[in-house]
Amino acid sequence: MRKRSPWLWVCALVVYAFLYLPLVIVVVYSFNDSRLNAEWVGFTLDWYRKLFANDEMLLAAGNSLLIAFVASVVSTILGTMAGMAMHRYRLRLLPILVLTPIAIPEILMGVSLLIFFVLLNFTLGLVSVALAHISFCIGFVAIVVRARLSGMDETLVEAARDCGASPLQAFAHVTLPLIMPGVIAGALMAFTLSIDDFVITFFTAGAGTVTLPLQIYSMIKIAVTPEVNAVSTLLMLLTLLLIVIASKVSPSLLRSNQEKAPS
Amino acid sequence: MKKLAIVLLALAALPAFAKDQLHLYNWNNYIAQETVKRFEDFCKCEVVQTYYSDNEELLAKLAAGAKGYDVLVPTGNAVQALIRGSQLKPLDKKELPNLKNVDPTYLNTPFDPDNKYSAPYAMSMTILGYNEEKMKELGLPTDTWAAIFDPKYLAKVKGRVTVLDSPDELFAAALKYLGYSANDTDEKHWKEAADVMRKAKPFWAAFNASSYIKELTVGNIWLVHGYSNDIFQANQDAQAAGRKFHIRQGLPKEGAVLAVDSMVIHKAAPRPDLAHKFINFMLDGKNSAELTNLIGSGNPNLDAQKYIKPELKANPAIFPPKDVQAKLEQLQDLKPAQRRLRSRLWTEIKAR
Numbered sequence: 001m002r003k004r005s006p007w008l009w010v011c012a013l014v015v016y017a018f019l020y021l022p023l024v025i026v027v028v029y030s031f032n033d034s035r036l037n038a039e040w041v042g043f044t045l046d047w048y049r050k051l052f053a054n055d056e057m058l059l060a061a062g063n064s065l066l067i068a069f070v071a072s073v074v075s076t077i078l079g080t081m082a083g084m085a086m087h088r089y090r091l092r093l094l095p096i097l098v099l100t101p102i103a104i105p106e107i108l109m110g111v112s113l114l115i116f117f118v119l120l121n122f123t124l125g126l127v128s129v130a131l132a133h134i135s136f137c138i139g140f141v142a143i144v145v146r147a148r149l150s151g152m153d154e155t156l157v158e159a160a161r162d163c164g165a166s167p168l169q170a171f172a173h174v175t176l177p178l179i180m181p182g183v184i185a186g187a188l189m190a191f192t193l194s195i196d197d198f199v200i201t202f203f204t205a206g207a208g209t210v211t212l213p214l215q216i217y218s219m220i221k222i223a224v225t226p227e228v229n230a231v232s233t234l235l236m237l238l239t240l241l242l243i244v245i246a247s248k249v250s251p252s253l254l255r256s257n258q259e260k261a262p263s
Numbered sequence: 264m265k266k267l268a269i270v271l272l273a274l275a276a277l278p279a280f281a282k283d284q285l286h287l288y289n290w291n292n293y294i295a296q297e298t299v300k301r302f303e304d305f306c307k308c309e310v311v312q313t314y315y316s317d318n319e320e321l322l323a324k325l326a327a328g329a330k331g332y333d334v335l336v337p338t339g340n341a342v343q344a345l346i347r348g349s350q351l352k353p354l355d356k357k358e359l360p361n362l363k364n365v366d367p368t369y370l371n372t373p374f375d376p377d378n379k380y381s382a383p384y385a386m387s388m389t390i391l392g393y394n395e396e397k398m399k400e401l402g403l404p405t406d407t408w409a410a411i412f413d414p415k416y417l418a419k420v421k422g423r424v425t426v427l428d429s430p431d432e433l434f435a436a437a438l439k440y441l442g443y444s445a446n447d448t449d450e451k452h453w454k455e456a457a458d459v460m461r462k463a464k465p466f467w468a469a470f471n472a473s474s475y476i477k478e479l480t481v482g483n484i485w486l487v488h489g490y491s492n493d494i495f496q497a498n499q500d501a502q503a504a505g506r507k508f509h510i511r512q513g514l515p516k517e518g519a520v521l522a523v524d525s526m527v528i529h530k531a532a533p534r535p536d537l538a539h540k541f542i543n544f545m546l547d548g549k550n551s552a553e554l555t556n557l558i559g560s561g562n563p564n565l566d567a568q569k570y571i572k573p574e575l576k577a578n579p580a581i582f583p584p585k586d587v588q589a590k591l592e593q594l595q596d597l598k599p600a601q602r603r604l605r606s607r608l609w610t611e612i613k614a615r
Contacts, residue, residue, distance in 0.1 A: 034504055039481065041504065056312075111327050118328035203324065207286035207331035208311035218291040218314030 023236065030229035037226045047230040057231060060215035063126060064195050065238075067211065071133035072190040078134070079141025079190070080183055084175075086142060087149040102139040109136060110203035117204065124206025132204040133194040140193060141186035148182025149175075184246050192239065283308035285537040288321065288332040290314065290524070293385070294545075295553040302544050308537055325350055330531040333538040338522050339593045342381050343374035345527065351380045352528040358539035361546035364566035368588050369523055374595070381525035382542050385554055386561040388580055388591065389432050389520040391513035392494030394485040397423075403486075405513035408440035411488050412459050417466035425478065426488040428470035430609040431594055432520060433460065436488060439517045445592040448601050457608045464612065476500075479510055490522075491580040495559030512580040518590025523563060555581060 033044035082098045113132045160170040198213040291314040299310050315321045318341035345351050369383045393405050401419045435445035437456035478484040479497045498510035528538045548566030555562045556572050561581050
């Protein structure tokens with residue numbers, strides 16, 4: 001390894017501090033023995049205890065996880081298909097249709113989805129939120145998958161077909177493993193986008209449907225308690241766990257540049 | 264995929280088989296747990312709450328056509344907007360015998376004559392909140408808007424004062440200070456009010472509508488322009504944290520803005536029968552008092568007085584005395600042209 005200038009280290013440190021310090025503070029203050037959470041008072045696990053006794057918060061967290069899970073699975077499947085189609089065929093309209101939800105302001109999308117559901121006389125609830133999340137996650141998955149595909153060596157698929165693989169076999173045994181890091185990255189992205197979405201969820205959620213962001217936001221009026229820190233800490237742990245699992249399933253995900261196809 | 268679709272459909276159909284439910288669209292922490300429990304036992308139903316944190320949120324969502332809510336608890340001017348948009352179902356007074364418990368001062372408002380649509384739930388006032396020990400030490404008055412507007416007093420607390428980051432509230436306070444109505448729309452009076460604010464601004468630490476409770480509790484800020492419930496909360500937190508000072512509510516003698524949250528029934532309410540039961544239940548003195556005991560909200564219910572904790576009873580911000588009541592005003596919506604003018608004045612104040 002070449003020697004790097006100390007400046008690089010300083011810059012890296014500052015950037016990492018900027019990215020992670022706020023998260024560390026959230027975690028530390030979840031153990032703070034003060035309802036107001038303005039300054040450090042003392043260590044306590046009370047907030048975690050309160051959190052696990054708080055049915056509303058748990059219901060909201062459960063809803064968020066369920067929606068994020070369904071939304072990421074469905075949008076990963078559909079998004080991968082869209083990414084493949086955009087890569088393989090020179091379609092004009094498809095990229096526009098798939099990618100507009102990314103560019104469109106969230107509030108517009110939220111209001112129009114609400115009006116759409118009302119027009120259909122569709123009961124607002126978990127399902128409408130999940131559908132809304134799927135619709136905006138597809139675009140993100142498709143972009144990531146397409147990027148991965150354009151870095152892939154097409155001749156590998158042709159070779160598989162020459163050796164007698166059916167199109168489906170070629171996809172399952174050659175294409176999919178090669179784009180797997182992209183698919184997983186897309187799924188993780190969909191999961192995170194879904195779990196912290198507020199605006200679209202707010203409009204598409206029905207009476208009695210609460211997700212974590214909605215719950216936390218409605219608490220702002222009465223001052224956010226460290227319970228919110230506690231629930232955020234648990235969510236961070238979950239996200240960390242997902243990343244660890246993802247990197248185990250597909251070790252190349254976290255260092256994908258090493259096996260990029262030579263272009 | 265097919266399986267998933269079936270699961271999704273089953274989920275969608277699920278609520279239809281559940282037991283009787285009342286859908287309450289409310290502010291967070293705006294009803295006591297024990298009240299909900301008692302109502303559930305009484306009506307043999309389940310109360311499902313969804314929350315909003317801003318009247319505009321509620322209005323936006325309903326305007327776009329959201330349905331499924333039975334009872335909403337918007338503030339005065341939002342009730343006005345909902346009535347104008349014909350979003351509400353008229354109340355059936357026969358179902359609401361407890362309406363007689365409400366102090367007549369808060370009934371028959373200009374935006375809902377004869378309470379055709381709304382029944383008062385709870386209220387808050389926009390007043391002064393202060394650090395009792397500090398203000399005494401400095402010898403500053405806490406019963407007048409002059410405390411946050413007059414440079415002669417402000418000079419002693421420079422950088423320790425915050426005012427709400429809300430043109431509605433701050434203009435109303437300045438107009439009251441000048442002796443006008445909070446709903447005065449005379450351009451000349453507005454300019455006078457803007458002038459008062461411009462002179463006071465250098466002494467203010469911030470325009471703050473969100474973290475001022477915390478700052479007051481910790482002791483960084485000594486005097487605020489804020490909501491009575493928040494100030495009550497600040498003192499509770501300060502005492503719980505063992506601070507060496509008290510946070511008090513100061514009701515200015517010039518009068519203040521009053522915000523009454525009222526219960527209304529949405530026009531597409533799935534269960535208007537339960538909604539009426541709930542409204543009548545909440546108009547009962549005991550149930551109404553439980554909310555006040557929980558968050559220190561002002562209470563429009565005369566019957567609630569006997570259930571209020573003794574230490575809260577004497578608080579003028581919870582049951583304003585008659586002479587103060589006369590000086591409290593509910594804010595009314597501005598016309599678009601007026602709103603534009605005031606936004607311009609507001610921007611000028613904040614930009615300087």
